[in-house]
Amino acid sequence: MFLKYSALPPAICCNIDSGINMKLAILADFHLGYERFPDDAFKQALDAVASASAEADAILLAGDLFDTKVPKPESIAQALTILRIPLEKHWLTRIASFSARDGRQNLCNIPVIAIHGTHEMRAKSLLNPIQVLEKGGFLINAHAATVTLEKDGERVAVTGMGGVPEKQAQAAIEALNPAPVDGAFNIFLFHQSLQELLPVTDEYLSVDDLPSGFDLYVCGHMHGRFFKNLNGKQLLIPGSTVITQFKKEEEESKGFFIFDTKTRDCSFHAINSRPFFYREVELKDASEDDAVEKVRDALRSVLASNPRNPIIRVKVKGTLRKGITPSSISFSKVIEEFSGVAFVSIDKAFESYELVEKIREFRSLREGASVRELGLELLEEKLKRNGFSLKLDIREIFELLSNAKHNAADLVIDELLKSEPTQQAQNMDSS
Numbered sequence: 001m002f003l004k005y006s007a008l009p010p011a012i013c014c015n016i017d018s019g020i021n022m023k024l025a026i027l028a029d030f031h032l033g034y035e036r037f038p039d040d041a042f043k044q045a046l047d048a049v050a051s052a053s054a055e056a057d058a059i060l061l062a063g064d065l066f067d068t069k070v071p072k073p074e075s076i077a078q079a080l081t082i083l084r085i086p087l088e089k090h091w092l093t094r095i096a097s098f099s100a101r102d103g104r105q106n107l108c109n110i111p112v113i114a115i116h117g118t119h120e121m122r123a124k125s126l127l128n129p130i131q132v133l134e135k136g137g138f139l140i141n142a143h144a145a146t147v148t149l150e151k152d153g154e155r156v157a158v159t160g161m162g163g164v165p166e167k168q169a170q171a172a173i174e175a176l177n178p179a180p181v182d183g184a185f186n187i188f189l190f191h192q193s194l195q196e197l198l199p200v201t202d203e204y205l206s207v208d209d210l211p212s213g214f215d216l217y218v219c220g221h222m223h224g225r226f227f228k229n230l231n232g233k234q235l236l237i238p239g240s241t242v243i244t245q246f247k248k249e250e251e252e253s254k255g256f257f258i259f260d261t262k263t264r265d266c267s268f269h270a271i272n273s274r275p276f277f278y279r280e281v282e283l284k285d286a287s288e289d290d291a292v293e294k295v296r297d298a299l300r301s302v303l304a305s306n307p308r309n310p311i312i313r314v315k316v317k318g319t320l321r322k323g324i325t326p327s328s329i330s331f332s333k334v335i336e337e338f339s340g341v342a343f344v345s346i347d348k349a350f351e352s353y354e355l356v357e358k359i360r361e362f363r364s365l366r367e368g369a370s371v372r373e374l375g376l377e378l379l380e381e382k383l384k385r386n387g388f389s390l391k392l393d394i395r396e397i398f399e400l401l402s403n404a405k406h407n408a409a410d411l412v413i414d415e416l417l418k419s420e421p422t423q424q425a426q427n428m429d430s431s
């Protein structure tokens with residue numbers, strides 16, 4: 001998911017006084033096993049976790065480590081390789097307490113805390129991938145649980161809620177009823193869409209629905225990074241570590257945040273990731289050759305200064321020449337032409353000449369016209385198209401259709417036959 005807000009500058013400070021000092025690396029949405037770019041997903045997640053392990057006192061993973069709820073063995077092996085990195089570090093931060101609603105015990109002794117995302121959620125009776133990693137001792141599963149970390153007498157409490165279907169998110173929070181821990185810096189870790197950050201708001205969780213009393217709200221699922229106080233709640237979204245949606249917002253760098261619980265500094269740490277470029281091409285009465293050549297020019301322009309096997313998304317807009325339909329335009333050859341130097345994706349958003357004319361005609365009808373006038377225009381057009389020369393008053397037919405209840409069609413047919421009995425009868429017989 002993407003945000004309509006702009007990306008956060010490299011470091012932001014909030015003026016909240018506290019004596020606690022712990023650096024938390026906050027990551028999300030690795031999407032290991034993502035079929036389109038499996039190597040990118042693995043290498044970039046590996047880079048992110050390695051960097052986070054070196055720089056932070058604890059790691060928070062906000063869901064969707066995997067791209068599917070039942071990952072392939074190869075994807076599980078990648079996750080184990082990644083999570084071996086923090087396992088091999090000597091952490092000064094210890095696990096002070098763990099309390100889960102279902103009574104399960106924590107098997108991990110390092111401060112790597114995770115929840116499952118919406119890509120990983122399964123029925124309650126089935127294990128999801130995060131639960132599998134939890135049972136292996138690779139991470140602490142914070143779903144429906146509270147984990148308290150301690151370093152030099154300073155405490156951070158993380159309460160988690162894994163991803164649920166959007167319609168159930170508010171009810172899930174109410175059922176969980178999360179509460180902050182006294183004497184700790186409190187974080188609510190979750191994985192959902194938020195209506196305040198999306199153009200379409202129906203059925204999504206609101207910031208106002210989030211539990212009160214927490215110092216920081218960390219959200220996965222949304223792939224653009226974000227850090228801001230919304231409705232009195234400090235919200236942090238790290239974004240994804242891999243390109244998945246090919247939208248303009250993904251041109252920003254991939255990486256993770258490090259949040260300092262004392263200073264409230266939040267700095268973004270970029271990782272090595274494959275470059276992504278989003279371009280738009282505008283057509284006007286274009287032929288197929290015109291469209292293909294404009295796309296080719298856009299690709300060449302990107303590659304002239306960015307030769308490192310980038311991902312390029314080209315949105316082709318505008319209009320086509322009369323007689324050419326969008327389905328007749330193929331970009332397969334140009335995609336193949338650049339396949340060795342870039343991954344190219346084309347979004348065909350252009351319109352045919354005929355469709356543009358139809359829209360223009362309809363708009364002209366609408367301007368200043370009442371519903372009744374529009375109905376008359378459309379009825380006349382339909383009758384003409386079916387061979388009626390309309391010697392009778394079109395308004396009379398419209399009135400018959402508007403006012404007669406049960407026998408409107410019969411009355412109209414009678415009037416049409418009276419008007420042009422031979423030709424119209426032949427038309428109706430042939431239909």
